[in-house]
Amino acid sequence: MTATHLISEDAFASLLDRLIQDMPVMGPVERRDQPGFYRFDRLEKTADLQVAYTTTTIPPKKFFFPPVDEMFTFDQSGPLHIEEQAEGSPFVLVGVHPCDLAAIEALDAAYAFPPADMRWIRRRKQAVIIGMECRPDDYCFCTSLGTADARAPADLFLTPLDEGYLAEVHSPMGSVLLSDTAARQATKNDRKAAEQVLQRKIEAVTARLTTSVSQLADILEYGGLTAVWRETAERCYSCGSCNITCPTCFCFSIEDTLDADLSGGQRQRSWDACQLLDFARVAGGHNFRGDRWQRVRHRWHRKFLYLYRRFGRPYCTGCGRCSRACTADINIVDITNRLVAHFQQEHKP
Amino acid sequence: MKEPTGYEKLGYVPEIAHVLKAVPMTEQEIFLDLRLPGKTELGHAPGQFVQVSLMGIGEVPISICSSPTRGDTFQLCIREAGTVTHGLHRIARYAQLGIRGPFGKGFPLAELFGRDLVLVAGGLGIAPLRSLITYILDRREDFGRLIVIYGGKNPRTLLFKEDLADWDKRSDVELIVTVDRGDETWQGRTGVATEPLAELDLQAVNTRAVVIGPPVLYRFAAMALFEHGLTPETIFFSLERNFHCGIGKCGHCQLNDLYVCQDGPVFRLARLLDRIEAVEAWAPEEDQDR
Ligand SMILES: Cc1cc2nc3c(=O)[nH]c(=O)nc-3n(C[C@H](O)[C@H](O)[C@H](O)COP(=O)(O)OP(=O)(O)OC[C@H]3O[C@@H](n4cnc5c(N)ncnc54)[C@H](O)[C@@H]3O)c2cc1C
Ligand code: FES
DSSP states (O other): OOEEEEEOHHHHHHHHHHHHHHSOEEEEEEOSSSTTOEEEEEOSSGGGOOTTOOOBSSOGGGGTSOSEEEEEEEEOSSSOEEEEOOOOOOEEEEEEOHHHHHHHHHHHHHHHSSSOOHHHHHHHHTEEEEEEOOOOOTTOOGGGTTOTTOOTTOSEEEEEETTEEEEEEOSHHHHHHHHTSOEEEOOHHHHHHHHHHHHHHHHHOOOOOSSOHHHHHHHHHHOOOHHHHHHHHHHOOOOOHHHHHOSSOOOEEEEEEEOTTSSEEEEEEEEOOTTSTTTTBOTTSOBTTOSHHHHHHHHHHIIIIIHHHHHSSOSOOSOOHHHHHOTTOOOHHHHHHHHHHHHHHHTOO | OOOOOSOGGGSSOOEEEEEEEEEEOSSSEEEEEEEOGGGOOOOOOTTOEEEEEETTTEEEEEEBOSOTTSTTEEEEEEEOOSHHHHHHHHHGGGSEEEEEEEESBOOOHHHHTTSEEEEEEEGGGHHHHHHHHHHHHHTGGGSOOEEEEEEESSGGGOOOHHHHHHHHHOTTOEEEEEESSOOTTOOSEESOTHHHHHHOOOOGGGEEEEEESSHHHHHHHHHHHHHTTOOTTTEEEEOOOOOSSSSSOSOTTEETTEEHHHHOBEEEHHHHHTOTTOTTTSOTTSOOOO
């Protein structure tokens, strides 16, 4: 059984104070440009941490896979010299909700799949992760994807209670974190209180898929859904916001930049989006997903069929970010349920 | 998390290769002979590709057109098609190029051993095929008949003319070169590559076929091969997609659930037939209702 402790808010605050002095600590802070919206950023002080945030616009994957990741620099003023760019230093990521924990775990699987992506893996190993129980909004649908109570890969997971936090230790690093912190063994009542918080949360999640993830994969594989893809594509602007805000999207492009002296420069990879028009275009002009509905379909297929079959889990955690960000108000739950309804309609007994 | 081992070499940092030779082949293609530092062999299999980079301009996937049976250099044939390939044409001779790879699954050598082979190339498709043809010629007794059909637009666009002349002289290679349109000097065949393919006399059970070419070639070549009794199990296609990483991560090359860079670029046709994004295997005009 997971070891559980109860730590007071003050004890947690002093733990964070200590961590902030030792190394960068990243956590949810309120966006100054958009009050009421949050982002993961470096905490300058413990008070910056917004424990009760709803969600962030951009998921925490950015710390392991930066939007623009400088991979190496080169210098051609003499014989070509290439220097790999190191991937940062140890840090703490605090306040990660269960859906985002599940997403990091999903990306661990994808990036470690041979041949492994060492840039992701090295950065992941530098991070200590402290998870935090969440408060859902209308877009959340984690209960349909089994991620409502996800814990891995958190080292420590906190559930806010009246008296402080119930702290679940999920790794040796988790107990190291608590070793210098005033904590007491959690009682049965503490654990029950945390369970009630989880239950209340689950009840608060009202958006729901009308089918299981395994049935959804079967339905997508069976096909015959073009009408829904086309309908959705008519509203879609192919802006890629859904990809960019998705915690489990991991596509990128690789490009070079050249310094003004034309001899130095860098190669970087940056987040890319399969919804953009030229994602699958090749030289000569052929575009393997030139129609918008094909790109819309690709996104659903990748999340709920291809990667589901490859890694045994959907590449969606129900965080709802794509629906919140969509410039055309396309809601992933609505469209998925429409696909299911369309299939059922076509296959009435 | 657990650290996977043995894949360090497959990162994003290229090795620096030296250009030993850069020779224009046609108006559009240039031939490069390259060597890795310390004369390290590339260690590729026929049909694999490398990611070639010109620093500051970018990186592109290019098939290795030489056979691993031939020494410590490796060769590429590059068509000018856009930004990076344009740069390679202009300055490859003076530059040190970045090389990552070899990547991908090449031709199914184990399955080709002992069989009659029909290799069909259109245009630039001859580049990856040359790697296989050279490999076969270096171990000729391990294979059955070797039939090579190569179609080009016109005589000026034909690649590897010296190799073609060599192969043509050999009695153990059945080489058929055809061009869409001849010129005053052309004494060979004209017409599309699928015509000589239809005329072949084949023992289908013991034959394997490979097709590489522009998108239109695949389907018509497959149809002609079916007429001979070959099946989706005995025909192989090598495909092209947009590549960025070459190692199954960036998502650009995806063909339904397959990563062309890792699961391919060489695929058994049977593996493509039920995948709607394999437009080479399907009629693109058919509604992809899936
Ligand atoms: C497995 C494989 C083997 C290939 N073998 C050869 C070969 O032997 N000789 C040869 O001349 N060409 C080959 N190509 C095609 C070659 O990769 C493209 O012509 C080249 O990428 C075009 O890049 P560009 O910058 O010159 O063109 P642009 O159109 O200016 O740029 C296209 C952009 O898309 C990216 N891109 C990635 N993959 C491709 C692609 N397949 N086609 C077009 N753009 C791509 C490029 O990085 C670039 O950023 C091969 C392609 C693949 C997939
Ligand atoms: S080229 Fe990046 S996944 Fe294949």
